Amino acid sequence: MVKIQNIAVLTSGGDAPGMNACVRAVVRAAIYHGIGAYGVIDGFNGLIKNQFKKLDYHDVSNIIQRGGTILGTARCPDFLHKKERKKAFINLQALKIDALIIIGGDGSFKGASIFSHEFDLPIIGIPATIDNDITGTDYTIGFDTALNTIIDAVDKIRDTASSHHRVFLVEVMGNNSGILALNAAAASGAEEVFMPERNEDLQKFEEKLRRALAANKSSIIIVAEGDQIGGAKEVFAYLKDKNLSDKVRVAVLGHMQRGGSPSFLDRLNATLFGEQAVVELLQGNTNLYIGMHNNKVIASDINHTQVKSPPKNMDYLKIIRKLSVY
Structure with a gap:
């Protein structure tokens, strides 16, 4: 040695x-x-x-x-x-x-x-x-602790979303990476995820959201803060322009994701x-x-x-969409 x-x-x-x-x-x-x-x-x-x-x-x-x-x-x-x-x-x-x-x-x-x-x-x-x-x-x-913090927060938000038949845009950290958002969405049962690594098909998202609202269903949408549209507030602003924001709420988790045992x-x-x-x-x-x-x-x-490699577990997107039936 x-x-x-x-x-x-x-x-x-x-x-x-x-x-x-x-x-x-x-x-x-x-x-x-x-x-x-x-x-x-x-x-x-x-x-x-x-x-x-x-x-x-x-x-x-x-x-x-x-x-x-x-x-x-x-x-x-x-x-x-x-x-x-x-x-x-x-x-x-x-x-x-x-x-x-x-x-x-x-x-x-x-x-x-x-x-x-x-x-x-x-x-x-x-x-x-x-x-x-x-x-x-x-x-x-x-990574694992941050994910558990997000999932715990989403579970609590879902209680309110379900009670009031609302859609919640939950913003998580990830300026240049959507790995946290992607994994959190898959594990928390979110209906959609927004992340920096891909272009959003906003027309399909609008159609999906309209169906959920028409059915009076609650939804959780996970949004990475560095998404190409912006964060959750920017997604909300987009929906407001489309007259789709009445039952939509925003929750920004912020730095709580970094803390904890x-x-x-x-x-x-x-x-x-x-x-x-x-x-x-x-x-x-x-x-x-x-x-x-x-x-x-x-x-x-x-x-x-x-040397940047492709994001991990992008195949989770297929699972999220397959299990979101709206």
């Missing part, structure tokens, strides 16, 4: 349930192998501003069940500049930190890869985003990913990210995440 004295771990980008479980796994795996562990405060900003915290066994006790991230996270435009990345490397050198683990999304991985090549610093990425849109892995940390699946996968990241570094590997394929933990070239 490669000799590493200290590793640092940071969380970057949007927070995702399970990040704390992953931090815990990284720190305790490092301690098991006799390596020092540092947490970087507020993502790449902490690297530049020299905000590190030495973490021991007890620092990561009782965090596996907590949402968010104890390390904090933030966007960091300054990291785009080589001068600022140089500051970050000097700060790592001062603490004799030999390797870096980044828990975040593809944007974070891109910055980390550039940083690694510039300064010959071993790095491993761990995918954490509720959108589950990282190429090459079937699963990202936070992580599910079993997010805790388990975060733990597996964090431990494997430390193992990869000790084996002398770098510029990899940890993922899941066919229920097995894998390590792949981190640059592959920059």
Whole structure:
């Protein structure tokens, strides 16, 4: 195994349930192998501003069940500049930190890869985003918890929709990805889904909605915030122009989708990913990210995440429409 004295771990980008479980796994795996562990405060900003915290066994006790991230996270435009990345490397050198683990999304991985090549610093990425849109892995940390949060909210909204024979446009997160919306729609029994990856056939949607309203039936429509029409409010405005909005209501779930105690699946996968990241570094590997394929933990070239693949499970659309009988 490669000799590493200290590793640092940071969380970057949007927070995702399970990040704390992953931090815990990284720190305790490092301690098991006799390596020092540092947490970087507020993502790449902490690297530049020299905000590190030495973490021991007890620092990561009782965090596996907590949402968010104890390390904090933030966007960091300054990291785009080589001068600022140089500051970050000097700060790592001062603490004799030999390797870096980044828990975040593809944007974070891109910055980390550039940083690694510039300064010959071993790095491993761990995918954490509720959108589950990282190429090459079937699963990202936070996805399952976010889905459960959405489904719980939709179940409650459906009670009101059914009681008043209304149509609810439920907006979920997903600026550039409709994977969350698609999976939530399939699992919650929604009648339709709007997502950025496809052009909406608005005429067919209008016809379907008219039939539902004529039959005095309730409906749930899941809308990704980055849909080509816009979010749920924009879809509502479109329906209003068509005189179809009288019994239509909007529910925007917002940032509640990011929060909450992580599910079993997010805790388990975060733990597996964090431990494997430390193992990869000790084996002398770098510029990899940890993922899941066919229920097995894998390590792949981190640059592959920059090549976008088709959205996962688009065949769910057929199921949603087949089971929506209006």
